[in-house]
Amino acid sequence: DADVTQTPRNRITKTGKRIMLECSQTKGHDRMYWYRQDPGLGLRLIYYSFDVKDINKGEISDGYSVSRQAQAKFSLSLESAIPNQTALYFCATSDGTPSSTDTQYFGPGTRLTVL
Amino acid sequence: GDSVTQMEGPVTLSEEAFLTINCTYTATGYPSLFWYVQYPGEGLQLLLKATKADDKGSNKGFEATYRKETTSFHLEKGSVQVSDSAVYFCALRMGNQFYFGTGTSLTVIP
Numbered sequence: 001d002a003d004v005t006q007t008p009r010n011r012i013t014k015t016g017k018r019i020m021l022e023c024s025q026t027k028g029h030d031r032m033y034w035y036r037q038d039p040g041l042g043l044r045l046i047y048y049s050f051d052v053k054d055i056n057k058g059e060i061s062d063g064y065s066v067s068r069q070a071q072a073k074f075s076l077s078l079e080s081a082i083p084n085q086t087a088l089y090f091c092a093t094s095d096g097t098p099s100s101t102d103t104q105y106f107g108p109g110t111r112l113t114v115l
Numbered sequence: 116g117d118s119v120t121q122m123e124g125p126v127t128l129s130e131e132a133f134l135t136i137n138c139t140y141t142a143t144g145y146p147s148l149f150w151y152v153q154y155p156g157e158g159l160q161l162l163l164k165a166t167k168a169d170d171k172g173s174n175k176g177f178e179a180t181y182r183k184e185t186t187s188f189h190l191e192k193g194s195v196q197v198s199d200s201a202v203y204f205c206a207l208r209m210g211n212q213f214y215f216g217t218g219t220s221l222t223v224i225p
């Protein structure tokens with residue numbers, strides 16, 4: 001079974017709809033991240049969380065919100081989707097150990113299309 | 116601020132050719148450096164990493180050396196295979212933040 005799972009894998013929605021993307025992990029990591037990937041722009045950080053009570057904005061948080069329901073779950077919401085939020089969304093985790101290189105582990109991605 | 120710049124693609128090579136994908140970074144301190152690979156339809160996977168100057172990361176025949184003097188972390192492989200076709204991302208970690216390059220698409224033809 002995959003260590004980091006994302007649901008749904010694909011979603012098509014309309015402008016103005018509320019959308020939630022979910023991420024679950026079995027790695028036991030405290031740190032979780034949401035990124036979006038756009039052609040030519042690479043990955044950009046939306047939000048990150050270092051534990052259940054910690055939420056931090058990333059580079060491009062406008063139009064998004066998150067919820068860390070448990071150590072293993074981190075959800076991303078688009079309150080009112082717009083077409084320029086069409087992208088591939090990745091969840092990632094890391095263990096945050098200072099002595100390690102704090103490698104990130106990625107889920108398979110959610111392809112979101114906003115019409 | 117901290118950032119990563121990598122060569123733009125796409126890159127197309129014949130099987131057994133030599134591969135270099137350039138990556139340079141800008142950082143205010145001493146970052147850890149990474150190469151991630153993304154196969155079609157999948158998420159990113161760590162390919163290799165280096166945590167300090169002159170470290171060499173290696174995996175699956177790929178290598179990259181952390182060069183502080185040139186702020187570079189170029190990815191190399193001596194003989195690519197069709198199965199190496201993927202998108203390659205250079206990344207750095209500084210403090211609690213990760214920064215990714217824009218990705219370089221590699222296609223290897225038989």
